[in-house]
Amino acid sequence: MKTIKFYKYDGTLEKEIPLIDENLAKTNGMLLKCYLNNKKEKIGYGDPYRTHDKDSYDGEVHDYINLWTWDNLDEERHQLIGDDDNKYNQTFIKVDIDSIISVEAILYSNPRWGGKLTNKFKFRKLENNQNMEFDIPPFLKKDGNNNDK
Numbered sequence: 209m210k211t212i213k214f215y216k217y218d219g220t221l222e223k224e225i226p227l228i229d230e231n232l233a234k235t236n237g238m239l240l241k242c243y244l245n246n247k248k249e250k251i252g253y254g255d256p257y258r259t260h261d262k263d264s265y266d267g268e269v270h271d272y273i274n275l276w277t278w279d280n281l282d283e284e285r286h287q288l289i290g291d292d293d294n295k296y297n298q299t300f301i302k303v304d305i306d307s308i309i310s311v312e313a314i315l316y317s318n319p320r321w322g323g324k325l326t327n328k329f330k331f332r333k334l335e336n337n338q339n340m341e342f343d344i345p346p347f348l349k350k351d352g353n354n355n356d357k
Contacts, residue, residue: 209227210226210227210308210309210310211226211227211310211311212224212225212226212227212232212234212311212312212313213310213312214313215314216314217314217315217331217332218331218332227305227311229256229305230269232254232256232273232305233256235256235273235311235313236254236255237253237254237255237320238313238314238316238317239251239252239253239254239313239314239317239318239326239329240252240253240312240313240329241311241329242273242275242308242311243308243309243312244303244307245307245308245309246307250301250303251275251277251327251328251329252274252276252301253277253317253318254273254313255273255276256273256274269305271305272302272305273303273305274301274303275301275303276298276299276300276301277298277301278297278325278327279294279297279298279299280295280296280297281325281327283326286324286325286326
């Protein structure tokens, strides 16, 4: 069965659920590693709602997802570099869902949740007494009353 594994920031497995469109939508904004049927891996921040070749959203997961990465990121300092015109540029990669064997997602890995800016799929130790313990969404709780075992 194709699955999505959700990991905490430190690499502890939180939950594994079936890879279906409804569950793939739950990865929006998270750093993902997609394992493909051609033995390749694709890494980036999940953007399942962006419609292909358009900077628009329609609220639907189609037969692909987009993964994005920062173009101008200094991975050593975890900062975007360059001028304001291109500093925030991103590259989007279209990944056909049918080609995905499994997905790994790091919960709260998007920088807006306080994590370091990075394009690397890497579990991290807590640094500078940073508290990365967030409330786990109900759909990911191991003891939740849902059928996503």
